[in-house]
Amino acid sequence: MGISMKKTLTWLKLFIFNISIEPMLFLFYAAKTTVSVVKEDLKLERFCLVTLNHTQEECSDLIHNDNIQIEVQHLDNDFLFFESVVGMVIPLIFLTFIATWSDKHGRRVPIIAPMTGFVIWCTIYFFEALFPTWPPEILLIATFLDSCGGGFTTFLMGYYSHMVDITSENTRTTRLGIVMVVKNLGIPTGQVMGPVLHHAGGYLLVFGSAAGMSVICIIYAFIMVKPKPQNKISNDSSNSPFCNSIKNNLVQFIRTAYKRRPGSDRLCIIVLLFGMMLVNSSQPHKLYLWTRRVLKWDEDQYTLYKTSSELIGQLVMLIFSLIVKFGKVHDCHIGAAVTLLLWSKLISLGLTTRPDQWWILYLFLISPDSFGSMTVRSVLSKICGKEDIGRVFSLLGIMEVIWSVVDNAMYAAVYDASIKYYPSAEHLFGAAITCILFAIFLWVKWIQDWDTIHQKTQYSNSRSPTDASHNEIPSTHIIISNAHIQDRETATDNHIHHHVIADIMTSEAITPNALQNNKDDISLSASETSQTNSQGNESYHYSDVD
Incomplete structure (x- = not known):
């Protein structure tokens, strides 16, 4: 008994002393998701009251005022597209140099800068809520200033690289698994907090709380994430002009991804990079607007669905991961199976036209949608090898930022054209994209098998x-x-x-x-x-x- 208790205390002590940025990730993800639904309500309200000059009574009951809701959603749909354009430029520049820079100087800046941008974003939304006559276009300034911190993609790169830096190869998988669980627990926590804070104190309490939590995260990260000592920083880092550094990094990324490789590996990489863009485009886009328009849901109903989706999604991910691990299923077969489930989901949502069909959304909570992107990254990492995967993933991040503008433009056009007569059309559009993605997974598996057979034949002949x-x-x-x-x-x-x-x-x-x-x-x-x-x-x- 004494030995067992001693081992438990020793393990607990090691666990506590090994805690790094996990609490910060939980709190920051909670802060981000606290405002995820409430911000949409604020924009819809401003478009209705300020831009369209409707009365408070009309705007407070948009769900049952179809004509006004269509007008408001048209404006919000266009606004979302402009947000994606405004928020793209600075993160695109960041991604071309920040990882290399942080390898030399440490991860503090790529972790703290995006959180600082989010605090500024919350502050502008706070003042937008404080002054009811302000037009919603001011919120584009919030998006731009938020992007000046590098955006969420820079934050992901920063904290992941930090965890890689502080862990050994033996403990890295476990620690990264813990990080994923902790940050994912912050998502449903924030989704529950948002409506509660909104009902308790309105928009001001929501955005003020999110800003306060983010400030705590910044202080915590400043203490826990140390910069590299000056004597370890390469002296040649200042020899290259900033613009040349960006250009050289981008050229390196492209050359690494498209260099000649054995067999069909180079072609597979090109196809998989394109496939990753389709993974992003195959997800439901205007889901909150769609549930308000078709299912007549309000903020609370949508939050309940999203919270359930996150919690059940984590359980499904765990079960699916065990099946994949012990079943030894090929990555491409996993991707094809997940894509087929996603196609079924999108077809079902595309045929949903009445509020009493709400159960269809809950039916597909068991669909492991995020496995599509994980599968693409897994196949890429195995084809590229350890020496190239960093640059290939960096190019992938840049392509995703650029593609987000194209993606939002496509879905904005589809939703604008169909919102009045058939708003579910965007899901059918997504289902068509999944068909291409399904073919890509099967083709990559086929071409890899063909290369294997061809190499064996060559070896036998030799x-x-x-x-x-x-x-x-x-x-x-x-x-x-x-x-x-x-x-x-x-x-x-x-x-x-x-x-x-x-x-x-x-x-x-x-x-x-x-x-x-x-x-x-x-x-x-x-x-x-x-x-x-x-x-x-x-x-x-x-x-x-x-």
Whole structure:
């Protein structure tokens, strides 16, 4: 008994002393989701009262005033598109350099800057609620100033990179799992808090509380996340102009993603990057506006659904993860299955036209929608390898920011055209996108299987009595040898490696003399270019665990 209690106390002590930014993540996610529904109500109210000049009585009962609600939702739909445009530019710039910069200086800035932007956002919404005559267009300023902190994508990159920095390989998976659980618990907490605070003290209490929680998070992060010591910061970080740094990073991302690779790997990466855009476009977009228009829901009913969705979603994710782990299912098969479930959900929502069909939304709470993006990232990481995945994920983040504008433009056009006669049309549009995504997952699995069979055939032919000799080595062995050469010359031979691979892939078998010549060429070229490449290639670690 005494030994067991001692072990428990020791474990508890280690757990407490290992706590890092987990409490901050819980509180900040709660703050973000506290305002998620209430902010939409404020915008709808301002469009109705200020822009359209309707009376308070008419605007307080939009659910039962179809004509006014259609007018208001038209304005809000257009506003959401402009928000996506205004909020894109600065995060796009941030993503091209902040990860490399934080590798040298620490993660404090990419964690604190987005939270500071959110505090400014809450402050402007607070004053918008305080002065009823202010037009809703002022809220675009809030979106822009929020984006000046780097946006939520920068925050994700910052806290994930920090957790990678402070954990060992043995404990990293467990710690990241704990982080995911903690932050996800903050989401339903905030969704419950929002309506409660709104009923208790109106908009001012909601936005004031969210700003206060975010300030606490900033102070906590400032204390817990330490910058790197100055003597560990590379002296060459100030030699490159800011614009050149952004350009060079972006070029590196693109070259890494589209460089020549064995088999069909490069084509698979290109297709999967496009597939990730479709994953984002296949999710329901105007869900809150749609539930108000079709199901006649109010804020409380929608919040109940979203809270249930988050809680049940976590349980479904856990069960699905266990099935995937012990069932040893291929990633592409998982993606295809999840996409098929999502297609069924969108088709069902697309055919929903009456308030008494509300149960359809709850029926699909068991659909693990987020597994689509996780599957794409998993397949990408396995194709790219550890040395390239950081840059590929960075390019993916940039593409997602740019695509969000295209995505919002498409759905804004669909919803605007259909809101009066058939508002569920946007779900049918999403279902059509999932068909393409489903085909992508199956194609990637097929092409990978084909590459495997082709490589085995080549290897068998190279070992046949008519072709094999002691002076010949299969090209697959050359590629492996070349990978070892690249490991020794990581800082200087990226460009040379591409040409060597290209030469190797054109021949069925290469003699040891040719291999030695390739090694000599690489060593010579690497030494000749060491002066021009003294800065090396910075490691860019970014992955989104969300």
